Amino acid sequence: MARRAWHVHCQTVRRDPPRMASAFRTPGWTREAPPHPLHPGRRAMSESKPKTLVILAAALGWNLIEKHKPATKIAFRPVAPGPLSLTCPAQATLRPALPPSRHGIVASGFFHHDLARPYFWEQSAALVTGPRIWDAARAAGQTVGMAFWQQSLGERLDLVISPKPIHRHHGGIVMDCYTRPEPLYAELCADLGRRFDLFHYWGPLARAKVGRWISEATLKILARPDAPDHLFVYLPSLDYDLQRHGPDSPQAAAALLETISQIEPLIAAAEAQGREWLLTGDYAIEPVAPGDGAIFPNRILRAAGLFHTRETSKMLYPDFFTSRAFAIVDHQIAHIHVPDPANLPQVRDLLAAEPGIAEILDRAVQSERDIYFPERSGDLLLIAAPGRWFAYPWWTDPRHGPDYANQMDIHNKPGFDPCELFFGFPPPHTSQKTEKIRGTHGRAGPGHEIAAAGLFPEAKTFLDLATRLRSHLSPAS
Structure with missing residues (x-):
């Protein structure tokens, strides 16, 4: 965020479509399937292969489910987290189904030795190494979208939406989201009647409203005739009050119910469309020790x-x-x-x-x-x-x-x-x-399990979830 980020000028910023390197260009497709209406260079998915929805919910820990026992029909189960229970390493693990030693994301930031400076919350997909779990699906003509994941810009996808503010040189920011196709953000704002508010995404004003916007926008995307065959969405807002008040607090219980209210309509929409779905957390937040931890x-x-x-x-x-x-x-x-x-x-x-x-x-x-x-x-x-x-x-x-x-x-x-x-x-x-x-995360091992539901009930670890999802998305499976 810029130093004077609170002096905000909200407007839509127009961008030229990004130039893609040859390795990221869409390969050729079979002639049997009709063109995809949103992505004319691609072909529609075979009706024999189920579509999928993957929901990644920040801070959805098994400890939270056990403590607060939310009233929901979602059948949660515990899954061992990745070895680094942090935002970007978890998201990176799910994409190539590889551990941090191979995908390269060892925290939500890193120190660049040649430039002698730290980089946090960078958005380039090139930072995540390794083939993606959806590569085979896209090679077979299926479409894939990703909403609000870190390091998603430049990803080999058919639909992308991610916060991408413009930092003004004189201070302040232009609130905006990067989308591909470019008109998508303006269309979603028109459908929802409001813009994505960056200050609800992080900072003292961070709150559940941002998760509601993302959930409602995802419903709009799923309802489109050109919706991606496989859609990955990240819901961030459970994390905020767990860090502020701790996972055992009444505020945490309320935040969990709010997040479930964002998730349940997505699952219902997926099932109504015959989509298979996977819901998983990325890390579990533990209480901070009394005093200053x-x-x-x-x-x-x-x-x-x-x-x-x-x-x-x-x-x-x-x-x-x-x-x-x-x-x-x-x-x-x-x-x-x-x-x-x-x-x-x-x-x-x-x-x-x-x-x-x-x-x-x-x-x-x-x-x-x-x-x-x-x-x-x-x-x-x-x-x-x-x-x-x-x-x-x-x-x-x-x-x-x-x-x-x-x-x-x-x-x-x-x-x-x-x-x-x-x-x-x-x-x-x-x-x-x-x-x-009052709440923190990063440690792994027993007692730090995440909560998951939907596909792959036999999976015991987060990496196993990613590996099974890769096989599931493969047209040959």
Whole structure:
């Protein structure tokens, strides 16, 4: 988000259709099937192969279902999560049915060594490596769509919709969604009578309204005669109040019921069309320990003289060019980058003395767990203890924080900042009080199962779900 993101000018931005590389061009199709009305270069799906709807719901954990026992006909079941229970790694795992060591997404951001800067919440599909689970279906003439997934821009798909605001050079943003075909967003806004509100998607104003918009827009897409044969949709809004109030709170129970109310119409529409469907969570949120559950690895490294800063107008900015160690954090996972291997023993000893850190994994152990990816993974990977999480700040005096510290800025911070879910003072500044965070995620293993329903009741793990979905989408299956 831009620093002055609250000065908003909403308008539709026109774009030229993206130029696709030859590897992403639509292959030739058989002549027997009629042209697809929305995608004239493709052919309609054979009626003998069922269509599918895949719903990925943020923070839909089995612990949430067991705790609150929502009244619903959806038959939930527990499934083991991926080894990194984070947003982008989970979404990336589902697309090629590969672990992080092969698809390359090891957090919702990464540090680019050549450019010496962090990148969070990037949208290019090229960041996710590996063949897609729908490639065979598209090669056979079937159509595939994706709504509101991260790293979906440039994906080999027939329909895409994703938030894509325009950041103005003088501050403020133009709210917009990227769609392919391009007119789709304007058509959905006209059908729904309202635009997609980015401030309901993330920040202090993030709320269930954004999930309702996505659910209703998905219903409109499914109702079109040119709806994709296979549609993937992401519902984000359950996550917000679970982080604000914790998964055991009354607010979490209400958020779960709200999310189920977004999901049930999608399942009903899919079944009415004869579509098969899969519903799955991506991670389970656990309660934060009483008090302040935050751990500050960059403060630890700075106090030891390993993390360097430069002072500008009394604000401390990171100096990644000269730092000997620094952390890129995402909830309960932290990637520690140590440019000179000679400093690794000192860094490891420093961090091992922090009681909130449960595990410190070197490259070899990360590789054994299928979570190490060259150039993106840290030399060390930290996993927080239960109820603890990693915060990115390196300063201790709020007056010395960089200008983005109290702003909703998801791209410049070297880590995910859940404090952006709260207002600071004065508004529209965001909070810097880590003690406000009551729910977190990232840890895997027993007790962190996600909830799933629909297809593949025999699947035991999230990766198994993805593998079975790949086989299911194959025309040869």
